[in-house]
Amino acid sequence: MKFSIERAALLKAVAQAQSVVERRNTIPILANVLIEAEGDTVMFRATDLDIEVVDRAPAKVERAGATTVAAVTLNEIVRKLPDGALVTLSESGSSGRLTIEAGRSNFSLATLPKEDFPVMASSDYASNFSAPAPVLRRLFDKSKFAISTEETRYYLNGVYMHVADSDGGKVLRCVATDGHRLARIDADLPSGAEGMAGVIVPRKTVGELRKLLDDDDAQIAVSVSETKVRFATPQITLTSKVIDGTFPDYTRVIPTGNTRRLEVDAAEFAKAVDRVATVSSERSRAVKLSLDEDRLILSVNAPDSGAAEEELAVAYGDDRLEIGFNAKYLLEIASQVDRENAVFMFNSSGDPTLMREGNDTTAVYVVMPMRV
């Protein structure tokens, strides 16, 4: 195998691939990236056995072939090469080394046989559709903060992507929750997605997927089977196992009868919460919201550290209400709001509270209150 490739293209491909590789590996080959050169493309493939990333980059291939080298080392080398360099990678079958040449730099890396590299078995993808990158970006960006890290409830360790019924018909929906808060984000249903089985996309996959979604004009090909999900651009294919479990019936969790409406400037609100939370105790981080006619008082009272209070002008016309929340959760949901005011719907101080952006019901958040 021998090919030459522009440093920037190589770096992009290798960086993408190596981020999947686990830092601590008990199986040596999993630390490696599989490089396959053929025609005028080179493919870089990396896996942790749950996720597989394949990156394609154009290259001048002199001799077709394949090998594997340590992904992290290769990435480091390429990163440190000067911008604009032309890099030549070559391997002669007998040496067992991959040679990397760029200008006057010369590296030689140990390889492992390409036959040992575990290539993820292909799946029977029943649903295939295409969605614009910004749509998927919104679905996952706005829901991923609520993913749980609890190992006992492994089925919450991802985003539940499925087709759901909403007022305006069927939608593509992403839901995540950790039991403290929940995010439910909807998007228009792409054609071809109608019969898609709901899948739980693992946290790590969501992180890797995000790297495919930066380009506003990109179209992402999505394929879903019962056990796997695949996201692909012309350059990159990300395949992942989905979490083998049943996502709980979240619809019961979303309150429908909350009538006390608070409207507040989300940015002002978030800043105020952040300020008063400064004195809250490390353990609880509890913030109390005291609501009265068009007035919201945020307060924290931590016996061992101090107290804080801040008043905000808001739109509120219901009975007086006092309700506590974990400041971190309030901040997280408030930061999801970027265009309009945040609208909170309360019931009582013991019931889950709903939050959305203006009257937009395509992004809904639920947060559990805290006894204060």
Place this chain on the structure above:
Amino acid sequence: MPALCRDCLATFDAGRRCPTCRSPRVTVHDELFTLSIAHMDCDAFYASVEKRDNPELRDKPVIIGGGKRGVVSTACYLARIKGVRSAMPMFQALKLCPEAIVVRPRMDAYVEASRAVRALMDELTPVVEPLSLDEAFMDLGGTAKLHGAPPAVMLARLTKRMKDELGLTGSIGLSHNKFLAKVASDLDKPRGFSVIGKAETVEFLRHKPVRLIWGIGPAAQESLDRAGIRTFNDLHRWDHDDLVARFGGTGDRLWHLARGEDARRVAANRPVKGISNETTFYEDTGDPDILDGHIWRLSEQVSGRAKARDIAGSVVTLKLKRSNHKIVSRQLHLREPTQYADTIYRTARALFDQLGDKGPFRLLGVGLSHLCPASDADREGDLLDPDAGKRAKAEKAADDIRKKFGKDAIVKGRALR
């Protein structure tokens, strides 16, 4: 030389018998009225409580322990004469003393008796550090003026009151630090009163084995053995730096102990790090229903203790001992601290299910740690478990019923498994 009669509490100047009441229970020591660190150890505590509560047992050898193949928890002095010891397997104990009466432990009664003893100790000094139900350190420094009597007299009065008012006996060790006080209380059991003064400390320790040190078990003993250290005399010969180089922090402690020095203070109200309860089964079991019953009962006990102290915890631990004595332990960090039996049980049960080990087991334990005040606990609930609130209310109601009508007034069905 100052002397004290432990029966009539008279103080006098030396003699084998008390000049007032002619009792031979006399303690004589040069430093008797200047020492103030004490260790009180109840004599065969569980067995003494049983004998007190059931006079029929009084003249018979009694062994407290569980099950046909459990171990001896406590043996009364009559049984000890036959060679029965704590932690001895029951079958062996019964071989040595076939006429012994085996009594299943009644922890509630022991806890209550322990509280009564503790109340008496609290009258002596605010600085009481309990080590377990039946032993505690006390620092009586500076109390002589208050009581109008030196610590030794107050301690003798303590054991007298224990006997007169509670029907229990204890042994006192009096010295100038915790280590020696504990050693002393063991010298003259039962109903003993031993003193180790500053002057004779080094001489006293010289030929004693190092396993006298609390915390030196078989493993530590072995590593000391390898270093050629068997007695305090051996230890005394070592340089401080060499001991530290060989045993680390322990080495420093050993060097000081070899000189009879122990700077640890008697710490009242040492913060509790965790609460745990465990039970050894009557016979090994792998039956999930039986184990489930145990998990529930233990969770309830742990929760009860947390509630009594107004604390909560955020880490639940499940401990299992297999038939081959191998211990398996699993723990889980909760999303928020709890004191509910329901939450502890559900977590411990989930850990058990996750373990996927079919047993059989001989012991099961449930623990709660990472403690915090109860006001920080159970504040948020779980979106995905809307019934949790109802269960919490039910548990509170059940607690109230128990407070009013007694502990068995209401129990869960699974507690009967």
